[in-house]
Amino acid sequence: MLRHLTNRHIFLFVTLAADPESAHAIASMQNAKNLLPSDSFPKGTFLCRGAVSKETVRKMFEKYPFGNTETRILSECCLLSGSARHPNDEDLAKVETFARVMYQHLKDQ
Template identity: 35%
Template sequence: RGTANAEARAVMEGLHNEHIALFATLGADPRSEHGKMCLEHGIALLPDQDAIVGTFLCQGAVDPKVIEMMYKQFPAGHPHGKSPKRDALHARAAVHPDEQDLRDAADFAASVLKRLEGEG
């Protein structure tokens, strides 16, 4: 829905750490405008945005129950309604996280640690 769920929101709004690495997943392509907007919404939840030392978005599968709910709720022609394009987006998301995503996440974590240790 473009932002953190209720549980994550509660945690994020209560974070008062010197260093925060923000990691998130979403069904959309992380490089898309929607992905960028979701990341901005997540950052806005943090009490101290200056504490962010890095961000990482990873695509993940969309729960089939959510897809079914969206297709019932939104008519064809709506951005979230059933269409060949929407079905293709869900099919692409279904294979994530993949091995490359896991390597990218590990690289992200390593780069944050190096930065915090003063090496990067």
């Protein structure tokens, strides 16, 4: 879908369970950028921690059966990341600020 964007006013907003400043989050944003058309570059990016859906957790446990090392690691990461508490009021305030700044950026062009 990202490869087919034709509007050059692109802002990327990514949610994930990981810490937004983690290597995984940074790599996720870079992967999203890599999916854009070759002549596009995002005018702004925003990473926000989000909750892991019950469906995603269910799929993880189907893929990695109980007792499997990967299952333990994945479940601990989900629990320890605190993702279930996100997005919270602070996250929402940050994204609101991001959206306002990006909107102003568009108006000023």
